[in-house]
Amino acid sequence: MVLIVGAGPVGLALAGDLASRGQAVTIVERGDGTIEQPRMDLVGVRTMEFCRRWGIVGAVESSPYNRALAQDNVYVTSLAGYELGRERFPAMNASRPPEQSPQKRERCPQDMFDPILRDWARGFPQVEIRYRHQLVDFTADEQRVVARVLDRDAGKTLEIEAPFLVGCDGASSAVAKTIAGEMHGTPLLSNTTNIIFRAPQLLSLHDKGEAYRFIIVGTEGTWATVVAINGFDRYRMSIVRTPPEGLPREAIEAAIRRAVGLDFAFEVLSVTSWTRRELVASSYGGGRVFIAGDAAHVMSPTGGFGMNTGIGDAVDLSWKLDAVLRGWGAPALLESYAIERRPVAVFNAREASMNFGRMLSPGSNPELCDPTLAGAARRATVGPAFADAMRREWYTLGVHLGYRYDDSPVCWPDGTLAPPQEVAMYVQEARAGARAPHVWLADGRSTLDLFGDGFVLLRLGAGAPAEPIVAALRARGVPVRLVELAGEPAAVAAYASPLVLVRPDGHVAWRGSAMREPDLLADCVRGAAPDAWRTTGELTHAE
Numbered sequence: 001m002v003l004i005v006g007a008g009p010v011g012l013a014l015a016g017d018l019a020s021r022g023q024a025v026t027i028v029e030r031g032d033g034t035i036e037q038p039r040m041d042l043v044g045v046r047t048m049e050f051c052r053r054w055g056i057v058g059a060v061e062s063s064p065y066n067r068a069l070a071q072d073n074v075y076v077t078s079l080a081g082y083e084l085g086r087e088r089f090p091a092m093n094a095s096r097p098p099e100q101s102p103q104k105r106e107r108c109p110q111d112m113f114d115p116i117l118r119d120w121a122r123g124f125p126q127v128e129i130r131y132r133h134q135l136v137d138f139t140a141d142e143q144r145v146v147a148r149v150l151d152r153d154a155g156k157t158l159e160i161e162a163p164f165l166v167g168c169d170g171a172s173s174a175v176a177k178t179i180a181g182e183m184h185g186t187p188l189l190s191n192t193t194n195i196i197f198r199a200p201q202l203l204s205l206h207d208k209g210e211a212y213r214f215i216i217v218g219t220e221g222t223w224a225t226v227v228a229i230n231g232f233d234r235y236r237m238s239i240v241r242t243p244p245e246g247l248p249r250e251a252i253e254a255a256i257r258r259a260v261g262l263d264f265a266f267e268v269l270s271v272t273s274w275t276r277r278e279l280v281a282s283s284y285g286g287g288r289v290f291i292a293g294d295a296a297h298v299m300s301p302t303g304g305f306g307m308n309t310g311i312g313d314a315v316d317l318s319w320k321l322d323a324v325l326r327g328w329g330a331p332a333l334l335e336s337y338a339i340e341r342r343p344v345a346v347f348n349a350r351e352a353s354m355n356f357g358r359m360l361s362p363g364s365n366p367e368l369c370d371p372t373l374a375g376a377a378r379r380a381t382v383g384p385a386f387a388d389a390m391r392r393e394w395y396t397l398g399v400h401l402g403y404r405y406d407d408s409p410v411c412w413p414d415g416t417l418a419p420p421q422e423v424a425m426y427v428q429e430a431r432a433g434a435r436a437p438h439v440w441l442a443d444g445r446s447t448l449d450l451f452g453d454g455f456v457l458l459r460l461g462a463g464a465p466a467e468p469i470v471a472a473l474r475a476r477g478v479p480v481r482l483v484e485l486a487g488e489p490a491a492v493a494a495y496a497s498p499l500v501l502v503r504p505d506g507h508v509a510w511r512g513s514a515m516r517e518p519d520l521l522a523d524c525v526r527g528a529a530p531d532a533w534r535t536t537g538e539l540t541h542a543e
């Protein structure tokens with residue numbers, strides 16, 4: 001049994017993925033599952049690929065977000081004021097997946113997405129979610145973890161014993177503090193106040209039309225955003241650079257009117273003040289205790305990377321825990337978790353901060369809102385420059401799909417040079433450590449539909465010697481299937497190698513035309529011989 005602390009999206013994703021591999025899971029969550037302030041709403045394309053594997057795409061697509069709402073990002077002096085620029089995006093029901101994926105990113109706010117993950121995870125009989133149960137502390141030795149947990153309703157403390165504990169307990173993680181890792185980065189980018197307000201008639205009060213997000217630029221520069229949080233009547237206004245203690249009620253109401261540009265009726269539903277940070281934990285744990293999600297990294301929401309990075313952690317850690325619990329994974333497999341995932345968090349957190357900097361890039365422009373020729377001239381300069389700068393945040397396929405585990409000790413490189421990771425651009429390739437490419441197969445499936453349970457060895461070159469690799473893996477108890485794809489020209493082109501070994505998380509472990517050291521390869525990918533290729537010098541088999 002794996003004990004997970006925290007039933008946010010990352011804890012729930014980890015629980016469901018572990019359960020889908022047959023593992024028992026207990027989650028302790030100090031809250032009751034109610035989400036007062038939905039934070040995330042962008043479910044990235046890679047997360048949607050995982051949702052496809054988990055069988056919950058339909059639930060995301062039928063969530064009650066307004067899928068007919070155009071998803072434009074609009075830059076304005078106020079909603080009823082001047083438009084400075086706009087990046088157009090179609091409504092969810094009209095958008096299509098990129099050619100590199102069978103899925104597209106989705107808009108599904110946390111108060112809709114978390115319940116989808118929860119219902120999916122709870123659908124496994126071996127998953128238990130204990131709400132209103134708070135981790136107090138824990139001890140760990142080589143065999144097990146013993147956690148003390150407060151049952152908040154009964155007022156009693158109980159002990160839960162498990163072979164592994166994973167802290168998915170968010171930005172102020174008690175688990176992260178206990179494992180004594182330090183957080184590296186910038187502890188204060190800005191204080192922000194988020195206000196959820198209800199205004200069913202808002203769309204009819206201005207001439208900017210439908211949008212997902214308005215960024216409000218005043219004479220002092222960018223000061224707020226207004227986001228359509230359910231696509232109908234609820235909005236989230238974020239005011240940047242507020243005092244740490246937040247704003248008084250009158251200031252909040254005045255700010256909402258200022259952002260819209262006129263007096264109108266609205267209802268404030270909730271207010272939260274929070275600190276925007278860029279921090280990544282120095283340690284993601286080890287032995288019997290790990291952290292994932294916001295417990296391991298916190299980043300500015302600009303870009304929508306936070307939860308998506310955390311779900312990537314969960315998917316990476318899940319199959320490794322399963323492998324070790326089943327006995328075919330060696331301890332170094334778990335050590336590879338931080339080696340693979342930490343650089344992804346560092347990259348994404350940096351990019352998120354730079355997005356925040358770009359969002360604040362319009363400085364003070366005293367005449368920006370003036371109905372004069374000078375004002376118009378200013379807007380004509382500021383608007384296009386801002387639109388140009390912001391574009392980088394809106395096109396991030398490279399962030400979501402292009403992360404790779406180049407330095408992983410459990411991947412076996414092929415000697416080709418690693419291209420730099422791009423933000424917007426993503427070229428699919430089957431180098432070791434990369435996400436295995438998507439192409440459509442003749443039977444209508446995606447290649448991604450082949451992955452998930454155990455390893456998959458793809459034979460893309462007729463007669464390529466796959467059997468010794470399969471035999472070596474099976475001899476060590478590693479689950480593996482051989483899949484013949486030589487008759488699929490699109491797959492042959494995308495994978496560019498006669499043999500490709502894909503891990504249970506859909507990342508490439510090795511590719512080549514033959515493997516002279518199948519036993520060593522099998523031991524490398526299961527963590528029993530980390531970095532084995534270094535000792536053999538056996539690198540390049542790709543032809």
Ligand SMILES: Cc1cc2nc3c(=O)[nH]c(=O)nc-3n(C[C@H](O)[C@H](O)[C@H](O)COP(=O)(O)OP(=O)(O)OC[C@H]3O[C@@H](n4cnc5c(N)ncnc54)[C@H](O)[C@@H]3O)c2cc1C
Nearest residue numbers: 006008009010030040041042135169170293294306307308
């Ligand atoms: C305004 C805003 C917008 C955002 N938009 C996006 C977006 O569009 N896309 C995106 O990917 N990310 C976004 N993010 C980030 C995203 O919300 C977080 O990265 C994500 O919620 C982290 O998930 P988590 O499960 O790691 O942690 P959390 O969601 O924080 O969940 C942690 C859980 O652990 C519980 N817990 C804590 N301590 C204990 C304890 N001792 N015992 C038991 N339970 C405990 C908490 O109650 C909580 O339920 C946004 C963030 C903000 C602030």
